[in-house]
Amino acid sequence: MEQSLREYAGWAEEEACIPGEDPVEEMLRAREDEKRCPVQAWLVPVVDDMDRCIRERFSTLILQEMNARLANGELSLLLGNAAVSERIAPRDLEIGTITCWRLNRTDFLADVDLSVSMTVEKEGRDIAGRFGFCLGLWFCTEEGFSCEVQELHLAADKPDRSFWKLDRFLVPILREDEIESGAERLWENLLPGIKDPKDRTARMLAEKLGLEIREMRLHCQNRTRSILFFREGTVLVQDEKKPGEEDFPLPVSRQVPANTIVINTAARSECRDLDILHECIHYEWHLLFYRLQKLMSTNPLEIRYRTVRNSIGRPASDPLRFMEHQARSGSIALLLPQNLIRGKAWRLFQQASTYPSVEGYINHPGFRWDRVIRRLSDEYGAPRTTLRRRLVQLGHPAARGAVNYVDGRYITPFAFTEEHSSRGQATLVISRKALTDLYHRSSEFRQLMGRGDFVYADGHVCMNDPQFLRPTKEGARLTPWANAHADACCLWFEKVWLRENEESVWLFGTLNSNEDYVREYDRFLDRRLSLTARERLARRNRLMQSMPNDFPDALVYLMENRDGGKVTLEELAALAHVSSKTVSRYRGGMRSGYNPDVVVALCIALHLPPWLSRLMLDKAGFSIKSYGPRGHYGEILDCCFMDTIPEVQEYLRAAGYPELKLQED
Structure with a gap:
């Protein structure tokens, strides 16, 4: 049966920020309010249960059986006193707790607690009272729901069964x-x-x-x-x-x-x-x-x-x-029995601790479990992702950092602290599709991404800081320290069981992040992480005012003052996948109009934060809207500005958007 992941943000309501407030701090206050009163709506199945089934369909059978056992003296024998009542009326019998036990795939037992009003003779006197019993019913579902009455006990002598216990829907309750x-x-x-x-x-x-x-x-x-x-x-x-x-x-x-x-x-x-x-x-x-x-x-x-x-x-x-x-x-x-996997996996993991680091990365548990999983996959022919789930199931949560297949490739194995290793269905990994779905559904997430505080890098949404991110030919990647401490700089996403569009699927829910980082961080404007939200806003405004007004001069300014160091005309052309002649014309102001796709590509090639990209588009005579033929510009500038142009083009193709047209006459 389908067990797919479907990306979704649970807080889809649009909420406008209070004027003058830091949107990140406002988001954190909203999250705290939700924690204090987390009222949620859920879809649950309308299904029959055995409690209702027995009360509606078998109460007459139970009453008849109790009257038969009253008549043959069994109730008197169990109570140790002669029953004076001639019969038990419907109002005298109350059905209490019903406990079901699985016998096999078609049969089960139901222990039915009963409270019966009767009169018994005790020490020569007739005493009326209520007495507790437990009646066993054997159900066979091979041909409908046939029922056979079993033994009767006093409530105090209720048997302790060794079978699998069933819930009221007849689903086993299993550790x-x-x-x-x-x-x-x-x-x-x-x-x-x-x-x-x-x-x-x-x-x-x-x-x-x-x-x-x-x-x-x-x-x-x-x-x-x-x-x-x-x-x-x-x-x-x-x-x-x-x-x-x-x-x-x-x-x-x-x-x-x-x-x-x-x-x-x-x-x-x-x-x-x-x-x-x-x-x-x-x-x-x-x-x-x-x-x-x-x-x-x-x-x-x-x-x-x-x-x-x-x-x-x-x-x-x-x-x-x-x-x-x-x-x-x-x-x-069934596929990977624990008596086979547990010991062997741990031995391989210990052996992997002696391996050298790869490309400067620390040989942390993520890399070690990655080697173990690949070895076992080759040996037993089981999928790597299945082996990862199995290892997590067997008590190795650090294996979550291995063999994560995202957007058509395996991302670099990563590690996180033991403090965050038992977060249930939380994940540090998210695909571009999941990211953009979250971006569309959550105004709060759009604020975070639009401010440039976080970027998408190697399957994670990571804080935009040089100590956590480094540029590579393949796009932004986590630094070795951040890769070994992913929970310290990347967002967590929780998975919640919901039902949407008539399909039972896993959906992404709550966004979690480190409050200290989110509250204080704005890399481009505040390298020392010491400014308040108002000070960052003032510095941003000063930067926007100090930049040249026309697009060509602003482009030259950014190329010479790029955060990662000065970039030459030829280097920018290669990064933006345009010709050197095109960059030269855009720098020199030799054109009366600009191609918006090329402007977007130049912004991404320079890894400009979203607010600065929008400023450049504005200087080039374009505006970003959430609709129309350019409605997807804001999405890629917010979510993909640390990616490479080929990665952006691949995302646009997968999402059904037109690719950036970068070839000019």
């Missing part, structure tokens, strides 16, 4: 170690003769479970990697285009037999074996939930949702969240 042991038992029970994990395959396990695997290209479901059908159903499929055809064929409906895993070939997947094992976990551990809901498949689109406002945090009443966590963790445990 991480129980997920690990449950996955290992699955191999042992179904393939007891195969001990070496290298000899096990996902398709072998699916076959033993009685599951068929079919590959189809699902129509308009490019996020869903696989679907498990417990019963016969249908899917809408669309074949690939044939050579020479411009349009895809029309979608058609296909029948899917019961007990089938559909692999969606239209969705990208790092590991098809992992997708199959994911559905095997659903089939073995979560059939009871879907039998309760009477669903045709595990597709979450078939579940209705309602909005809940919550002032504490993420609601705990979403069974899909727990099932997906168990399927994700369980499938990785």
